[in-house]
Amino acid sequence: MRALVQQNGTIAAIATPPGVGGIAVVRISGSGAYSVAEAVFRPKNPNKSLRAASGYTALFGHFVEDGALCDEVVALCFRAPHSYTGEDVVELSCHGGSAVSARLLRACCAAGAAPAGPGEFTKRAFLSGRISLTQAEAVMDLINATSRQAAAAAAAAMEGALYAKIKSVQENLVSLAGHIAAYTDYPEEDVPELSMGALEASLGCAKAALDKLIAGYDAGAVxxxxxxxxxxxxxxxxxxxxxxxxxxxxxxxxxxxxxxxxxxxxxxxxxxxxxxxxxxxxxxxxxxxxxxxxxxxxxxxxxxxxxxxxxxxxxxxxxxxxxxxxxxxxxxxxxxxxxxxxxxxxxxxxxxxxxxxxxxxxxxxxxxxxxxxxxxxxxxxxxxxxADPDAGLLANERQLAAARTAQAALADALEAVNGGYTLDAAGVCVDDALRALYELTGENAGDDVIDEVFSRFCVGK
The missing domain is CATH 3.40.50.300 (P-loop containing nucleotide triphosphate hydrolases)
Incomplete structure (x- = not known):
């Protein structure tokens, strides 16, 4: 299982597309988010303090640089752990256009924030345990969605539909692996025997769920x-x-x-x-x-x-x-x-x-x-x-490869059961399937996999 990771440092980035628009948003996240924001933001009401603001509140004020008022700004406040990243977050909304937003971002960086990398806000949400890797990938799918059905599929995954399906299979296999291990490793204990019929039924149920997910990949890709x-x-x-x-x-x-x-x-x-x-x-x-x-x-x-x-x-x-x-x-x-x-x-x-x-x-x-x-x-x-976009679909080749690895491991487990092998042989295959599924959800994904996933994100998300 992936341990929750505490991120170091405070990051900032423009979270809106470049060009002219009604507003631009500079997002700041990290333990120093409020200190950075206070350095560039002055509330209109002198009795208000950004540092004292509660989560889910907004303050109106100005962007100030070198003592000069640069623009009107709305500061949206989010407090850890109830924010997108799981950290303290402040979002500063100024008037749209590249000049003002770029100046505001530079001021935030001068106040102690580091420029965010591609997908770093969502990466922090994943590493803090707020979302799974499949949910993180769904964020970018939703941003890139070009049709109603694509947006619906991404939204369902972002809400955890795919994760819930995989989690259900994982829980079935964890229970099965635990029973096999207890029965084979501690024969002197009074552990109920696991019948081959029950084992085959559990393995078949888990494999059928993966079969269905994998079979729906091509239609989901469309x-x-x-x-x-x-x-x-x-x-x-x-x-x-x-x-x-x-x-x-x-x-x-x-x-x-x-x-x-x-x-x-x-x-x-x-x-x-x-x-x-x-x-x-x-x-x-x-x-x-x-x-x-x-x-x-x-x-x-x-x-x-x-x-x-x-x-x-x-x-x-x-x-x-x-x-x-x-x-x-x-x-x-x-x-x-x-x-x-x-x-x-x-x-x-x-x-x-x-x-x-x-x-x-x-x-x-x-x-x-x-x-x-x-x-x-x-x-x-x-x-x-x-292909039901609301049902939870495999979203990319990384997820598909992990699901296929788990599917193959379960097929080997069924073959071991039907071939008369010992329970521990089936248990090894179940463990292999679980490792693949934990990689799919990100619970034991390597740093190279995680870096590759988030490298495809836009800066600011």
Whole structure:
């Protein structure tokens, strides 16, 4: 278990983005936070004292430097241990803009604060035991969230949803490990025997919980980061019209002339609650035009690396050999077949596409009424219904690797039980699983892991 760490020194940083804004916030944390703040802040009411202020209170006053009033400031006071970092914290809100906030930060540093490093405030919250490592990582995920679903998943993790799931598995395994150790190490004591059936059931329950978490990682990654999406198809099937429908405005030029789109047109949108970076690609066909041919090569590159493919076909015409070749390239990957132009008599054979796509949808890309159908098709193709952002999801490769290590250790434990090995063999595997889970939550994570996690944070958080 990671021992609680008392941080040394007082740190300060600008906690708001650079540039012009209504306010800027300089955050100060540490045992000397109030001494530093008093050196630069003068309450408007001379009967008020920052040092005597209670936690969760605010004082209005001025930023003072060399005896001169520099700006109006509101000081928000937080007292240890009831603050974000678990330490004494003062947040000074001045008018926005880089000049005033930078001057205020310099004054705080001159008064004894050290400049905070990336993520140092949240790192102190973790080291003081206020939050787990998974909750700390969720803070940055919430800051970087680009969609409603991503924000919901990060907020759930920040509130401890993932930690609670892992903790439940840990408690099960700790109880199991303790029983195994007592039974095998102290045979002379009256320790109840642990039946193989009960052991297998407990191990299976713990492994099933990890299996479910790991299986939901890919869908959860889509919620958090979004997905690169390629709109692919032959010329004049309606790819650019679909892009415009999904974007909600005329993003791409649409004409009846084949080859109008010669390069990739990109647009970021929100669909089904997630971020999609759409790439409208050049129509795939044989051509002697060197510029169009280069656009087609880029279309294939986007197809290969896309996390989601929207393959568009002209439903008003028979499917061509090129259409079927494209369909084959979509097999086994998240892809939606979109039969466009339902406003015209239909001739395409829909059934010939179904072996290659999990979802086939018929639309007219010129009609916004079909947008919900596309949204549902995307939800199905990405299995978004299986990813509940409020349930607690593995958030990154570090967490996934630790969960997989624990999963493998539990699989070994089950194999030992079923293979007739002694209880202590299963106990070793249970201990391995626990070590991996404690690393996941940060309870025994090494300093290099912790430093790597917080190095990705912004300064001020």
């Amino acid at each position: 919620l958090r980061r979004g997905v690169d999406t390629a709109i692919i198809g032959s010329p004049n099937v309606g790819k650019s019209t679909l892009l415009n429908l999904l974007s909600g405005f005329e993003r791409a030029i649409v004409t009846p002339v084949a080859g109008t789109t010669r390069d990739v047109v990109e647009q970021e949108i929100q669909l089904a609650g997630v971020r999609l970076l759409l790439a409208d690609t050049a129509g795939i066909r044989d051509t002697d035009d060197l510029v169009e041919a280069e656009g087609i090569r880029r279309s294939y590159r986007h197809l290969e690396r896309a996390g989601l493919v929207l393959a568009v076909f002209d439903g008003s015409a028979p499917l061509s050999p090129a259409d079927l070749s494209l369909a084959e390239k979509c097999a086994g990957r998240p892809a939606v077949a979109i039969l466009n132009k339902t406003d015209l008599p239909q001739q395409a054979d829909e059934e010939s596409l179904r072996p290659y796509f999990s979802t086939v949808v018929n639309i007219s890309a010129k009609d916004a009424a079909f947008l919900p159908a596309v949204e549902q098709a995307v939800t199905d193709a990405l299995h978004l219904a299986e």
